[in-house]
Amino acid sequence: MNPVATAAIPDEVWREIGDLSWEGSESTLMESLLELWRDHYRCEGAALYLRRDGHYRLEASSRRGSCSRFPAGLESPTAAGPGDSPADAAPTEDGGPKLLEVPGGLIAWLGADGVTEAAPSDPLTLLLVSVLRSFELRKRLKLQSFQVNYRGVELEALYDVGLAIASTLDLEALSEEVLLRAVSLLDARRGALYLREGSRYRLDRTFGGDALASFEPETEEDGRRKMRVPDDLLPGTEHLLALPVEFHGDPRGVLAVGDRESRHGVGPFSDRDRRTLMLFANQAAIALENARLHRQELEKQRLEREMELAAEIQRQILPQGSPHVEGYDLMGWSRPARQVGGDYFDFFELDGGRLRVTVGDVTGKGIPAALLVSTLHSSLRLLLGSDPVDGELLSRLNRHIHESSAANKFITLLVAELDPSAHRLRYVNAGHNPGLCVRADGTVAQLDPGGLPVGMLPQAGYTTGEMALGSGDLVCLYSDGITEAATPEGEEFGMRRLRELLVREREHPLPEIRSRLEAVLEDFVQDEPQADDETLVLLRRCDT
């Protein structure tokens, strides 16, 4: 110890040092020592700065009366170093403190300049420095402990997000949770989550500031797929970290954070931060995938409910049984290819014992076709009423269906009216398959088309046909699902085979004819699934 320096510290100062409480915090101790140092060197104020990462942060100060405050931090200060005379130290700025470099930091002072050349090595200064060093060490240990504990926070966050993903399908809440956790754990100021829609990524949510509403990432680099996001994804940020949200390599979105904070400002993200963000991006991918599957399942259930409803409506539309007409056997049958079909048949009793028999085939399948069938059913009842069917009525029906349906939708229709007392069949065939009349002697007449399908054009004309029915004559109206049923090689069942079967089976009961046709069709198509709706209406004069 420098005897000159020792002699510079009065005994009463040493006594005051001895009276200090060493039980309290370093901050309080440093303030007390600074007060002694300030008084000894007759300054207005004294302060201690701790150096960390090239910055100097104010840790303690002691000021008299109206002495100015010391700045909270100093960047690149110019201080009197070891060997320099403190008296020559320049103030940091006009009226600012002078600085003395000591191990671990700086001593700053303001006011009357009583700091001598002995100051850097006098025991009071050395005591201050040793307390500063122990404070620095303690702070480092605290920081390490803090960082270790914070790893625990990260793990808990990942665990919590994983639990949330497993327990909820609320994508809104999950997305919010993932974004906030990523921002807070990476000490970011800003963050954003984007979701992919086609080739573009649309902003789903943001935190801490604005973000681009959408962007299209560059995806090609040296032949490999690599995503690059715009530099101004989070406008105003200096440092951006953005990672893709991918599920099994399929990009679903982008998770981005901006400006990593420290006590001194913002800085870039580290490799460790990248790994942490990747973990959250993976979590986000799982959440998005779960939500997508759930939405798909809900949509599937909704469609199934709608299909079942449409099928029920259609079941209600189609006749539940066959009407009784004296002297005639009647039977109608329809099997849709899907849950809901586009084929239609109807029996409608008219005045005077007449019966209208209708078979129709709507373009398309599924619910749209079923809805048009429903329109057809109500239109037939309302427009045709009980009037005898003729071309004019079909023209009116055509106009109505054309106005009521989509441009590419139309209906092939065969409307026949049986007058059982006169044994005559009057019909209009609007583009439908020719009906077949198998005579008792095995010859076959056709109920040929006399106009276009209804709904195809706004105006259409139709011709009316008529035929007499003899005893045993069998009339067959059908849809093309029967004649166009095909083998795996593509050969169609055709009208010829249908005619041959009807001729062969013409004297059998109507349900047997249907069963026989069903069996023959099944044999014919082999394992091919039913491609189109199949409808069959049979009518036979059975009196003698």
Next chain:
Amino acid sequence: MTESLKLRVDRRGNLAVVYTEGYINNQGGEEIARVAYKLLDDDCSRLLLNLSGTKIVNSIGISILIEIIEKMIEVDGKLAFCCLTPTIEKTFHIMGLAQYAGIYEDEQSALGALET
């Protein structure tokens, strides 16, 4: 531009309730510290931080809150938190804030503890 933390102070004798709204990060933490130290200088040694308007705290914010707690301990003051989100409450427990500052579900119970 990052949204700044908003603070509202309700002084009640030597107790104050500071309501936070927004992100407790570096900026937000420094703002809370400035208000807290000013209150301490003004003989207000019991402080309740009501975090009902805060959904997110980062490590910088937590370190500043720890410093505030240490300062309160030095001056024999008391600090409590209330109305934390489950995430923030769990974080405070892991980081040890709960050892030195009370954590309460609502303002009423927090005030009751601080006033005793």
